[in-house]
Amino acid sequence: xxxxxxxxxxxxxxxxxxxxxxxxxxxxxxxxxxxxxxxxxxxxxxxxxxxxxxxxxxxxxxxxxxxxxxxxxxxxxxxxxxxxxxxxxxxxx
Amino acid sequence: xxxxxxxxxxxxxxxxxxxxxxxxxxxxxxxxxxxxxxxxxxxxxxxxxxxxxxxxxxxxxxxxxxxxxxxxxxxxxxxxxxxxxxxxxxxxxxxxxxxxxxxxxxxxxxxxxxxxxxxxxxxxxxxxxxxxxxxxxxxxxxxxxxxxxxxxxxxxxxxxxxxxxxxxxxxxxxxxxxxxxxxxxxxxxxxxxxxxxxxxxxxxxxxxxxxxxxxxxxxxxxxxxxxxxxxxxxxxxxxxxxxxxxxxxxxxxxxxxxxxxxxxxxxxxxxxxxxxxxxxxxxxxxxxxxxxxxxxxxxxxxxxxxxxxxxxxxxxxxxxxxxxxxxxxxxxxxxxxxxxxxxxxxxxxxxxxxxxxxxxxxxxxxxxxxxxxxxxxxxxxxxxxxxxxxxxxxxxxxxxxxxxxxxxxxxxxxxxxxxx
Numbered sequence: 001x002x003x004x005x006x007x008x009x010x011x012x013x014x015x016x017x018x019x020x021x022x023x024x025x026x027x028x029x030x031x032x033x034x035x036x037x038x039x040x041x042x043x044x045x046x047x048x049x050x051x052x053x054x055x056x057x058x059x060x061x062x063x064x065x066x067x068x069x070x071x072x073x074x075x076x077x078x079x080x081x082x083x084x085x086x087x088x089x090x091x092x093x
Numbered sequence: 094x095x096x097x098x099x100x101x102x103x104x105x106x107x108x109x110x111x112x113x114x115x116x117x118x119x120x121x122x123x124x125x126x127x128x129x130x131x132x133x134x135x136x137x138x139x140x141x142x143x144x145x146x147x148x149x150x151x152x153x154x155x156x157x158x159x160x161x162x163x164x165x166x167x168x169x170x171x172x173x174x175x176x177x178x179x180x181x182x183x184x185x186x187x188x189x190x191x192x193x194x195x196x197x198x199x200x201x202x203x204x205x206x207x208x209x210x211x212x213x214x215x216x217x218x219x220x221x222x223x224x225x226x227x228x229x230x231x232x233x234x235x236x237x238x239x240x241x242x243x244x245x246x247x248x249x250x251x252x253x254x255x256x257x258x259x260x261x262x263x264x265x266x267x268x269x270x271x272x273x274x275x276x277x278x279x280x281x282x283x284x285x286x287x288x289x290x291x292x293x294x295x296x297x298x299x300x301x302x303x304x305x306x307x308x309x310x311x312x313x314x315x316x317x318x319x320x321x322x323x324x325x326x327x328x329x330x331x332x333x334x335x336x337x338x339x340x341x342x343x344x345x346x347x348x349x350x351x352x353x354x355x356x357x358x359x360x361x362x363x364x365x366x367x368x369x370x371x372x373x374x375x376x377x378x379x380x381x382x383x384x385x386x387x388x389x390x391x392x393x394x395x396x397x398x399x400x401x402x403x404x405x406x407x408x409x410x411x412x413x414x415x416x417x418x419x420x421x422x423x424x425x426x427x428x429x430x431x432x433x434x435x436x437x438x439x440x441x442x443x444x445x446x447x448x449x450x451x452x453x454x455x456x457x458x459x460x461x462x463x464x465x466x467x468x469x470x471x472x473x474x475x476x477x478x479x480x481x482x483x484x485x486x487x488x489x490x491x492x493x494x495x496x497x498x499x500x501x502x503x504x505x506x507x508x509x510x511x512x513x
Binding site: 007008009010011012013015016019035036037038039040041053054055059071072073074 | 212213214215265269270311312313361364365367368371372375376379391393394395396397399400401403406439440
């Protein structure tokens with residue numbers, strides 16, 4: 001599956017978040033391809049979901065894939081729980 | 094043949110690409126990953142250079158107008174634009190300082206109690222370039238610069254996060270991550286002062302701030318507004334003859350807006366390049382560090398702290414802009430006018446708000462944000478004579494990161510002892 005992570009600049013926290021999600025994916029046998037982008041660039045990208053910190057993703061509107069906000073970007077347990085919820089609800093592999 | 098190889102490897106993008114290639118092969122990656130990683134690193138680096146070219150070009154008319162209007166030099170503090178612009182001459186030094194500096198970071202994290210791994214790529218790149226520039230001006234270049242520079246880079250990778258850690262614990266409530274950002278000392282210092290003058294019990298998070306201000310959180314929007322204003326002011330006070338000459342066939346207001354927005358476009362392109370070339374580098378660095386120094390704390394980029402007090406980020410940023418404007422006005426009495434430097438004010442101001450709030454509540458956040466904006470820009474005005482960038486064809490830009498400027502000052506001081 002393809003995940004986009006986002007933050008203000010598109011290379012600091014979003015890249016860390018992407019690496020965390022890929023690691024969680026490996027743990028659960030899901031192959032995650034992805035890109036870290038700044039919030040101005042996420043619209044119209046082809047992906048299965050967008051992850052970012054809560055205060056950033058609330059700025060995103062008119063996105064036609066699930067947008068998942070992480071309230072504490074340092075909390076791996078929260079990232080894992082939200083990622084697994086998303087996997088359950090979606091049928092992408 | 095040898096001539097071809099030499100010129101191939103003295104091209105900045107290929108030096109970086111070659112380093113990536115060797116690294117990927119050393120990590121025994123699959124052939125497809127090696128090709129992909131090497132090419133994306135080269136492309137990212139070329140995009141970065143293209144962006145810096147646009148930035149430097151768009152600043153030329155601005156610098157002329159500003160100097161004509163006020164008889165002073167005006168600069169914007171932006172590290173990555175400088176780092177990219179000097180690559181034409183210092184790419185070998187910069188890329189090897191970046192790589193060996195990281196390897197020394199691993200050694201220090203392994204052997205000393207300072208167990209931090211610095212993983213904020215764009216900061217590592219701009220610090221490496223800053224060190225290379227200062228050494229170059231002190232007459233040290235080539236492998237000697239790589240040797241000295243890598244040690245300095247390695248030391249900064251562990252020392253600045255270590256200094257910040259007691260304050261990071263106050264904000265995050267744990268000891269799992271560190272602050273990997275070459276402005277961290279100014280963030281915690283202003284936060285600490287805000288804490289001394291504030292009251293921790295009255296948190297910012299009970300304050301309601303209108304979400305109408307949120308559109309300013311998008312960098313490109315905010316920067317466009319500020320740059321159009323800055324260019325507009327310079328044009329309004331410059332002599333009509335000069336403005337007419339710069340405008341050519343265009344109406345003057347159009348020239349002003351186009352140039353200001355071109356600067357922003359340059360920044361956006363530069364950041365896209367940074368993104369592409371770091372997207373390959375940082376995951377590799379992270380993988381290596383987890384293998385070689387298990388249990389070390391990753392030192393990460395500044396936005397990791399925003400979630401701990403979202404309202405404080407807005408307060409800190411707005412106050413930083415106010416402080417920055419005061420510094421701009423006061424800097425007219427120094428040798429150089431430091432213009433509002435949006436990226437620094439935004440990212441560091443927001444963090445100062447969070448640190449100030451953790452130690453001194455609302456008042457702490459307000460004071461920390463204001464002090465950060467003021468000091469960040471005023472330090473640039475004071476330190477400006479330390480390094481001249483004109484030799485590299487760069488006008489209107491100067492270093493931004495407070496910690497990097499501190500390193501520059503220390504290097505200059507040591508240089509004086511040795512007479513360079």
